[in-house]
Amino acid sequence: MSGSPPTSKHADSPPSADASPTLAPRNATEDAILEAARELLSEGAHEQVTIDTIARRAFVSRTTVYFYFENKRAVMDRLIQQAFSDMDDAASPYFEGAGDPRMELALGLARFVGVVNRNGPILMLAAHLYGEDEHMPSQWEPYVNRFIAGAEARIARDQLRGLAPDDIPARVAAQALCAMVERHLTIEVIRNGRDIREAVRQLTELWFRAVYAPADKTA
Numbered sequence: 001m002s003g004s005p006p007t008s009k010h011a012d013s014p015p016s017a018d019a020s021p022t023l024a025p026r027n028a029t030e031d032a033i034l035e036a037a038r039e040l041l042s043e044g045a046h047e048q049v050t051i052d053t054i055a056r057r058a059f060v061s062r063t064t065v066y067f068y069f070e071n072k073r074a075v076m077d078r079l080i081q082q083a084f085s086d087m088d089d090a091a092s093p094y095f096e097g098a099g100d101p102r103m104e105l106a107l108g109l110a111r112f113v114g115v116v117n118r119n120g121p122i123l124m125l126a127a128h129l130y131g132e133d134e135h136m137p138s139q140w141e142p143y144v145n146r147f148i149a150g151a152e153a154r155i156a157r158d159q160l161r162g163l164a165p166d167d168i169p170a171r172v173a174a175q176a177l178c179a180m181v182e183r184h185l186t187i188e189v190i191r192n193g194r195d196i197r198e199a200v201r202q203l204t205e206l207w208f209r210a211v212y213a214p215a216d217k218t219a
Contacts, residue, residue, distance in 0.1 A: 003206055028142035030068050032058040034082070037075045041121040046076065048126070077139045080126045083119040084143035088150065090115045095150035100128050101212060106204045113185065113200050120190045127186060148174050155211055 010208035026034070036057035040049045054063045067069055069075045094108030095102075116123060130136060136144065159166040181203055188194040 012052045012216075019185060029060065029064065033060065033065055033068055033075065038079060039164070041079070041125060047219050054133075076125060077127070077137065079122050080140060080211055083122045083126070084135055084140060084147070085114070086115045086119070089142065091147070091150060095154050097154070098157070101154075101163060102204070106200065106206055109181075109204050110200045112181075113189065113196050113203075116185050117189060117196055123186070124144065124190055148178050151178055158211070164212045165202050167215045173211055177210060180206065 024088060036054050040053055042058060049072065051065050052077060054072070054075065055065050058065070065075075069078070088095075091108040093111065094104045096109075097104035126140070141159055151172045155164060155173050156170035157215060158164040159170060175211035185199065189196060189199050
């Protein structure tokens with residue numbers, strides 16, 4: 001695979017890492033195309049999904065699909081972008097909250113894990129494509145960066161409020177914990193089908209203890 005994968009012709013240009021990325025408004029036809037691709041991914045391997053099968057499932061012509069998306073990879077990228085965006089929105093009770101960290105963390109992670117579970121085939125495809133490209137595609141990066149930035153901002157606020165020790169920089173903590181969540185959910189929930197409620201409980205406790213437990217002054 002050479003070069004950067006194309007994006008939807010009608011999607012917004014990828015924003016900078018510091019911006020809040022948004023997806024361009026979609027009409028009913030584009031929604032139908034994306035929903036068709038989503039259904040096909042849930043039914044089999046992504047190699048079996050083609051522009052022809054997407055068009056047939058969406059009850060549109062190949063020409064119509066190509067009007068909205070340059071190729072199949074552009075359709076897949078858009079589904080992945082939407083999944084990442086939905087995951088970020090789901091975590092907002094914690095990222096944007098200012099109350100009890102444990103309660104808001106549990107709520108945010110429960111919503112986040114629910115989105116992950118609903119988008120399992122799409123996120124497995126993202127992991128596969130990431131491995132093929134050997135680097136994060138530029139179309140996904142703003143969405144991933146926004147998630148890490150949300151975690152960093154909340155941790156930093158709680159450090160300033162005296163609710164969390166500040167011996168570990170908020171950025172370092174956010175990057176490590178987001179990587180932990182991503183790996184755990186990919187292996188335990190998406191691949192192995194483990195109980196979602198138990199995954200939420202475990203991740204909440206691990207995150208809370210990592211961020212909010214008193215620092216070891218003897219270390």
